[in-house]
Amino acid sequence: MGDSTEYNLQFEKIKSEEEDSHITLPDYQILSYPADFTVEVLNNKMVSGDIEVRPYQRRYIWKQYQATRLIESFLVGLPVPPIFLYTDPVTEKFNVIDGQQRLRTIQYFIEGHFGSEQKGKATIFRLKELSEKSRWYNKTYQELSGEDKRKLLNCVLRAIIVKQLDPKNDTSIYHIFERLNTGGTLLTNEEIRNSIYNGKFNDLLKKLNKNENWKLLIGKPLDDSRQKDIELILRFISLYYNGQNYEKPLKDFMTIFMSKNRNPSDDFLSEIETIFNTTCEKIYTHLGGKPFKIKSGLNPAALDSIMVSFAKNLNDIPSDIKERYQNLVANDTYKLLIRNATTDETTMNNRMNLADEILFH
Structure with a gap:
């Protein structure tokens, strides 16, 4: 970034997404x-x-x-x-x-x-x-x-x-960092992860964030100054690979996935890169830019459900996918699932299933 100007993604205001940062912690x-x-x-x-x-x-x-x-x-x-x-x-x-x-x-x-x-x-x-x-x-x-x-x-x-x-994971380090690192501007969740879990997977996240189709999908050509765009990529990857084991809070779910995969095999890194790049290409080709801006700003719950559904059906995209997408975002149940209790286990599971059902079945 050339000067000190900061560029930030604009998100739809969703209470449950904000509350995810204040979930009761386990005993450490x-x-x-x-x-x-x-x-x-x-x-x-x-x-x-x-x-x-x-x-x-x-x-x-x-x-x-x-x-x-x-x-x-x-x-x-x-x-x-x-x-x-x-x-x-x-x-x-x-x-x-x-x-x-x-x-x-x-x-x-x-x-x-x-x-x-x-x-x-x-x-x-x-x-x-x-x-x-x-x-x-x-x-x-x-x-x-x-x-x-x-x-x-x-x-x-x-x-x-x-x-x-x-527990055997190191999420407490994340929470200690979150509470103690309070001087000046507070670090975001992803900035903290980036500080703690530096490695090949973290390097890949930053590389994927340069993908041109990805930038068009989130409607932001420049990197987010607080790494919110990178956190969205981590959200997609962790839910794609481990969504069946999802437990709230979402921020800890992503943190644990990043910790466990800090320095994975080159084959796994290559697989992640291929799936992410192909998913972004398919979504942009069929849905165009900013498909996750459902209302006033980018909706992260719409992003995770649509991207995971596409990623699991890359070779079976129906010819009427654009119409199916319009039906999905107009669906009253889906509207609730992307705005209310979005990080709850039941809501997450129902949102993923509904997106997959309407888009690809």
């Missing part, structure tokens, strides 16, 4: 323990990649006065709130749940620049927001005395390491 058995790291160790782990901050997590948003206050807190010995990490079971690296602004501030100060480079230039990180009477006023890391450098590097920042024991 979580192991958490404190680990005290020095600033030097944390910086080294950030530089080496042993602590990962995903590129699609929230960007660095701290102002220089906030960053300066953190460094000053270390230097004067004030307590700093702990960070939260979890150990990635695949890579054994730490993934940041909460605390990336603090970790990046440490890294940036030691490296000598504030924030990322902009057009090949970087702002020098000076402690200029301090009182002029402070002995650290306007100094960079390199300009600190040897004693102050050692003091800073030897400061301890506590990390809470989190590991889920039961």
Whole structure:
């Protein structure tokens, strides 16, 4: 995306889709323990990649006065709130749940620049927001005395390491991330998944989101700035492959599917890509653009039922499919199934069956 302009999908307002994010959670058995790291160790782990901050997590948003206050807190010995990490079971690296602004501030100060480079230039990180009477006023890391450098590097920042024991899936990490990562603009469900379940399947989702027919179907040529378009692809794929085992909440159903298929075989990835691309092509060819905009905006429940039905009948598309589609979206029962309790198990099952029945039987 060229500039800072954000592009967002416009959805039909459906209460049950919004309420899916507030479903009662299961009981979790979580192991958490404190680990005290020095600033030097944390910086080294950030530089080496042993602590990962995903590129699609929230960007660095701290102002220089906030960053300066953190460094000053270390230097004067004030307590700093702990960070939260979890150990990635695949890579054994730490993934940041909460605390990336603090970790990046440490890294940036030691490296000598504030924030990322902009057009090949970087702002020098000076402690200029301090009182002029402070002995650290306007100094960079390199300009600190040897004693102050050692003091800073030897400061301890506590990390809470989190590991889920039961259930065996790792959805608690998702929910912890969801609750703790509250600074600035809240991350969306898909942005959180993208941060936690980075892998070949996640890479495929981003690739599929570039499909031209897909863009025409959702009526949006540019990528959604909050990854809502990618979440719709995950919704389709998870329901196509595992819809018979669907249980609410939908967001956890998708999260578990993504977790289990984080790095699947190349054959499975190729199969997913073929089914998705062919489904999008068939729907656009026969129904045209924006077939999921039933009323005021894109209806995700219409999308999942129509796409899954097409995907299961790619070789048996009737000649009157356009008329069948019109009958479907005009059907009073279907209207209820795509607007009321859309993520309930019974509604989901009935919606899928009705779409398949009217469109292909």
